[in-house]
Amino acid sequence: MATSTSISERYVLVTGGAGYIGSHCTVSLLTAGYKVVIVDNLYNASYESIVRVARIAGVSSVPFHKVDLLDQRQLSAVFARYPIWAVVHLASAKAVGESVQRPLDYYHINVTGTINLLRAMKDAGVRNLVFSSSATVYGDPPIIPIPETSPLKPESPYGRTKVVIESLVRDLCDSDEGWNAALLRYFNPAGAHETGLMGENPKGVPYNLMPYLAQVAVGKREYLNVFGSDYETKDGTGIRWVNS
Numbered sequence: 001m002a003t004s005t006s007i008s009e010r011y012v013l014v015t016g017g018a019g020y021i022g023s024h025c026t027v028s029l030l031t032a033g034y035k036v037v038i039v040d041n042l043y044n045a046s047y048e049s050i051v052r053v054a055r056i057a058g059v060s061s062v063p064f065h066k067v068d069l070l071d072q073r074q075l076s077a078v079f080a081r082y083p084i085w086a087v088v089h090l091a092s093a094k095a096v097g098e099s100v101q102r103p104l105d106y107y108h109i110n111v112t113g114t115i116n117l118l119r120a121m122k123d124a125g126v127r128n129l130v131f132s133s134s135a136t137v138y139g140d141p142p143i144i145p146i147p148e149t150s151p152l153k154p155e156s157p158y159g160r161t162k163v164v165i166e167s168l169v170r171d172l173c174d175s176d177e178g179w180n181a182a183l184l185r186y187f188n189p190a191g192a193h194e195t196g197l198m199g200e201n202p203k204g205v206p207y208n209l210m211p212y213l214a215q216v217a218v219g220k221r222e223y224l225n226v227f228g229s230d231y232e233t234k235d236g237t238g239i240r241w242v243n244s
């Protein structure tokens, strides 16, 4: 990503910057000296997390725009307003089970939203991208630990949206060598910021295991349902007691 500007003049746009990974990522970017602009539709996150990001990073505020990636006009307006150098694209619908029930919504939000973002980037001449994919693209992998070369066999609509977007980004890079892109396939992130000011706190009932478990631990919810009935165990469930 060679460019003549210094880090302190580089604006990084973080989509989904109010979310769990986005808020931690924004703190790291600010601490490293980058300028950050956040877009987030606040569907599953709160503005409060951006206030805390600013507090942890020691800045007065972080530029924030409540924009949905499905709104091409508003998205382009953000690119017109800031000299953005790179985009970290985290905004996504991300629950495996929900994606099985709502495939159209998942493809629309994730794939169409990303197409809108990439178009806005292209129009603005921004071609540095970090895309938040997922380890879920490997499905049930034949080898563990999973080598990066493992076949891509996603088992849910959610996972398939990530593979589609990865392919799209590769095709874009093939079409124009000016694009620089990284596709990150991380597993299940967990934990809070060391200040205790920032953690995973989705709106409503969490769909993912860790935030749900955390809410049970603090007494906000009564119990955790352990999903699954066809594990290779005596009763097929993943539930085990200390003496069983």
Ligand SMILES: O=c1ccn([C@@H]2O[C@H](COP(=O)(O)OP(=O)(O)O[C@H]3O[C@H](CO)[C@H](O)[C@H](O)[C@H]3O)[C@@H](O)[C@H]2O)c(=O)[nH]1
Binding pocket: 094, 095, 096, 134, 135, 136, 186, 187, 188, 207, 208, 209, 210, 212, 224, 225, 226, 227, 228
């Ligand atoms: O209340 C719950 C919630 C989840 N689970 C189970 O816990 C495991 C983890 O579930 P998560 O939803 O937390 O995570 P997934 O591995 O299904 O998927 C998540 O991890 C992926 C990376 O591997 C992606 O990042 C994706 O966005 C994210 O949803 C799964 O077996 C799930 O069935 C339960 O038993 N009870």
